[in-house]
Structures are given as C-alpha cells and as structure tokens.
Amino acid sequence: MSVTTQLEKESAGGEQSAPVLLELRGLRVFYGAIEALKGVDLTVRRGEVVALLGANGAGKSTTLRTASGMIAPREGQVLLHGERVDGIKPHDLVRFGIGHVPEGRGVFPRMTVLENLRMGAYRFASVDKADLDRVFTLFPRLGERKSQLGGTLSGGEQQMLAIGRALMGKPELLLLDEPSMGLAPLIVQQIFDIVKEINEQGTTVLLVEQNAAQALQLANRGYVLETGSVAMEGEASELLSDPRVRAAYLGEGAA
Template sequence: MSLLNATQVEGGYGGMNILKGVDMAIDKEDIGVIVGPNGAGKSTMLKAIFGLVEVNGGDILLRDKSIKNSAPNKLVELGMGFIPQEKNIFPSMTVEENLEMGAYIKPHTTKTMLERIYSFFPPLLEKRKQPAGELSGGQRQMVAMGRALMTEPTLLLLDEPTAGLSPLYMQEIFDRIVEINKAGVGILMVEQNAKQALEIATKGFVLASGQNLYTDTGQNLLNDPEVAKSFLGG
C-alpha cells in the first residue's frame, strides 16, 4: 500500500487543465522530488494533492482512500502537511508562537513536539522568543517546516523549500529533509535546485506541459543523459 498514489490527475484553474494526466506514488520511506521547467505544473500538482486546486480527472489516494478534492483542514487531520513557497510564517509572532500555531489539532502534544522540532532545527531553540520575521530566509523556512511538523504528519508536501536561499542554507534544509524522512515522514517536494534535490531523492518525477516525461529513482534521473541535457543544465 502506497502512502500516496495519484493516477492520471487532471486539474487546474478556471476550468483550464494545467495537469493533463499526472501519475505519482510515494511510500513513507520516500523522498519524492518533482522537477521540470517553469509552467510544467509542478506546484499545481502539490496544490491538487492538498485540495487547493480542483481535480476533475483521475484520482488521489492517501493510504488507499480517495482524498480527491478534500478540504485542506481535513487532509491535515488525515496526516498531511503542506508548506507553500511564500507567506508560510507569521512574521510578527515569535518563533515559538508560530510553532504552537501548528499544534491546533493536537494541543496536548505541544510540549513534546516543540522539543522534537528544536531537535530537528537547533537554531530555532535559541531564537524561540524572537519575531519570526526577523530571521534569515533559511531560518524562516525552518519555522515553516517546524510548524507543519507539529501536527505529526505522515506526509509532508514542500513547495520550493530552498527558493532564494544561500548554498549553505540550501544544503542545511536538504539535510533536515533527509532527517525528517528518516524519522518516518514521507516527503514530496517541488524544487528548482534539481540536481541537489535529486541527490537525496528516492523517487524523481520530471514534469513538462502537465505530464510525466520521466519517473525513476533520483540517481537514475541524474545519470540519464537526456534528463541532464534538457532539465539539469548539462
């Protein structure tokens, strides 16, 4: 039984299909990475899974049960977390207040989960009383990821988690994603830094024009000369 199994997904905005039959499946042990050119439907696919884009074809299963067009709050209750690329923190609230906001469906676990989040992201512990908006881009991304993890998800969706970050913070975020995955959370993310992301991916999906062009392990995609030439810059 796959953790997530999306088959022939079609959907988009205003009746226009951006996704034109996308297939994607990952297990809880997987780090799945979606790459491809701008306009390929990468972020749209994540939003379709999380109920933010209308799906009008195909199906999306979470642990073998259809979640197609389910409300995002229902999906959070079912064990899914989603971190958008932008506006993913409350800048005027402290780091700890941001994290506590993530525990709204499981308030009794707040203390335990805070300790766990600080173990994943040690820089946040010393800055826990600081307004999140004052942090560096990389640390703000840690806050966003930490808040999503407060609900104890089994599947975490990440939209461009390293966008705009320095190479140092980019590697830090990728390292934390690997650590979170090893702790039992399946990962599916969209990433522009394709080479670096595919290096940690167990599964990779190359999309173009709303369709799967290639689906393979991250390493096989890195080693594929056609993929490298067309999508990885060499």
Template sequence: MLLELADIGVNYGAVPALRGVRLEVAEGEIVTLLGANGAGKTTTLRSISGLLRPRSGEIYLDGRPLSSMPAHTLVGQGVSHVPEGRRVFAAMTVRENLLMGAYHDRRHVREDIERVFSLFPRLAERASQVGGTLSGGEQQMLAIGRALMSRPRLMLLDEPSMGLAPRIIQTIFEVIVEINKVGVAVLLVEQNAAQALRIANRGCVLENGRVVLAGSGADLLADDRVRQAYLGEDVSTG
C-alpha cells in the same frame, strides 16, 4: 501505497494545468518532482493538499479518496504542506508559529517543539523572536518546523531552497533526510535538481502538466535529458 494520484486533471479556468498525472509515494520514500516553471509542480502539491480540486481523476491516501475532503481536515489525515515562499506568521513569535502547526492536536506540543528545536537549533535561539524579523533561511526552517508539529506521515515541500545561501541549503537538505529517516514520506518540488535527486528514492519530470519521465533518483541523475535540461550539462557528443 501511501499516496496515489490517478489520472489527475486540473484546470485554471479553461486552461489545463495538469493532464492525466499519475504519481505514487510509498511509506518512507522521498520522491522529487522536477519541471520548468509552469510545468504543474506547485499545482500538483496544491491538489494533494486540497487547495485545488481536480476536474478529473482521484487522489488516494492509504487507498482512501482525498479530493472530496476539505483542506483543513487533511492535516488530521497526516498530510502537511510547506508552500513556496514560507508564509510564516510574520507578527507571531517562533514558538507561536510552531503552536499554530499543532492546532488540531495539543497532546504532544512540548515534545514536538523540542523535536523541532533539536533539528533547528537556530529556532531555539530565536523562540521569542517574531517570524517577520527572521532571515529567509530561518523562515524556511520555521515553515518546515511548523509542518512537523502536526506529526505528518507525508510532507509536501515546495521549493524549500529557493533564494537561500548555499550553507543554509545544505542544512535544509540534511533536515529533509533526517525527517525522512524517522518515517515521514516526502514529496519534494525543488529547483536544485541535482541535490534533490541525490536524496530521492524516485523522481518524476513534469512538462506541460504531464509526467514525461520517471525513475529512480540515480537513474534520472544519469539521464541525458535530465542532465541537459535541469542540471545544465552539455551532453552533446560532438
């Protein structure tokens, strides 16, 4: 198993944010994490990438514990994190932002930049433009591209479609599928539950810091609880 969360507990002060979370991501999978605001989705991603320390349980990558590693060393272990809100370097150009993603290994920089530009031709057109002047969709493309520069085995994506136009959302999801096709596993937190589950091998639903439902993407799309709570459908029978 590429990634395994074993009974992870995380607190903010005295308040539990995650309670005994179990989650797995296999090589080459897309796994979607659903839940209402405050359910613990972002906390889960931040725990995996080392930005938060679990108070209990363990996180494993290839069977090796991660929770004692500094966050910056996880990039070298093949984990990249695209946070909510993009967080590009506003005063740096597109190309400079991409170079920051390759800071730990410069051997394949030119090849990797060309790969990002092939996925996002719009970034190639704006290579010399500073990140702060890009549109929201372009900044999201740049954030994903920067994460790809480290050649990850596992990409953590936090709400990549938030605030974007439908046409750009479609592009982002198409790129997630393309990234996955070349062997990158994806753990996706996404408000667009229907679209996320359509591309996912498996999904989990978090409520109040606990996994309350798990299954294949297709099974969750067909589940009445998911359809009502996250897809806005009326599943009453009268």
C-alpha cells in the same frame, strides 16, 4: 510507464515494496480555461523521498496543492492509504497525516517563532512538548529565536520555521515546495540535510525542487513534469544520470 503497469510489474516480479501512501490518478486541473495538469499519475510509497522536477509552469506546485486539498481537480483522484481524499478541505486533510510547506514559506510574520509552531499543532487539544523539542533539535536556531517575530527572521530561518510548523502536525507525509528557493548555498545544504534526517526519522517526503541535482541526490525516485504531464519517471540515480535530465536541469550538454 504508467503507475498501474509499474505496480503490476512489481507484484508479478515478487519485489518487496513498501505500501503506497499517496497515489494521484489521472489528475486534471484547470485555472480557468488553462489546463495546468493533464492526467498526472504519481505514487509515493511509505518511507520514500520522491522528487518532482520540472521547469517553471510545469505544474509542480499545482500537483502539491491538489494533493493537499488546496485545489480541487476537475478529473482524477487523490488517494491516501488507498482511500479517496480529493474533496476534503485542506484543514481537515491535515488530520489524515499530510503536512504541506508551501512555496514562499507562508510564516505568520506578526507571530513569534513559538506561536507559529503552536499553530502547526492546531488539530491537537494541546501542544506536545516532545514535538517542540524535536523541532528545536532539528533547528537549533529556532530555539534561540523562539520569542522573535516570524517576519523578522532571515529567509533560511523562515524556511526552517515553515518546515518545523508542518512537523508540529505530526505528518506521515510531508509535501515540500521549493525549500531551497532564494537561499544561500550553505543554508540550502543545511535544509537538505535536515530533510534527510526527517525522512530517516520516519516521515515520507514528496519534494518539489528546482535544484535537480540536490533533489535527486536526496530522493529515492523522481518524476519530471513538462507542461502538466509526466514526461519521465524512475529511480533517482537513473534520472540523475539521464542525459536529457542533465541537459535540461543541470546545464550540461546532452550526450
């Protein structure tokens, strides 16, 4: 079902839905001659966690990078609060309330934890102590290591730092790209618990994640990308129980 049709259906049915925060319309993105996104439509409503699933090379990270302004689409639109923001530079788009935690974390290895976090607040005249306190409350380990260089942290600690740095920008929408990659199961659970808490505190989340079970248990809705196109979309619980999803992403035989 197309995004437009879904929105029309909700309006006609009288359903009370949160306003759309982010909308991607017909995104086509190319790397040279290779078409990475083939007309992707996607919506994220205020307060939601939306999961974006798919195999390697399906276009998940490209979708996030396009939404945050790191890649310019050849065709299509990126809308925030109904206003087009495609074409705005990433460092300026942060001012519109988008925070992006990239795959691979991207912490500054020669800066301390505290310096990394302060970099996340670059758009403000000064660092808000309340924002630092919030990050250290969510991630007590970062508070214990605030004078330690980012490059000396463990993988899990670097992921915490990358999320904390994004939160210092006070995002309304947080884009998370593979937060569980390369982490031990216990740390993965901690990260997902914290993402849930961040969402409950009022931050909307668009989550790219290979761990489909974890992602769909956390999310309200989800999309499945296949070779640059949306193959499936729906409520997270419906996708989690769909035999095609279970066969492709949970290692189970299709019913």
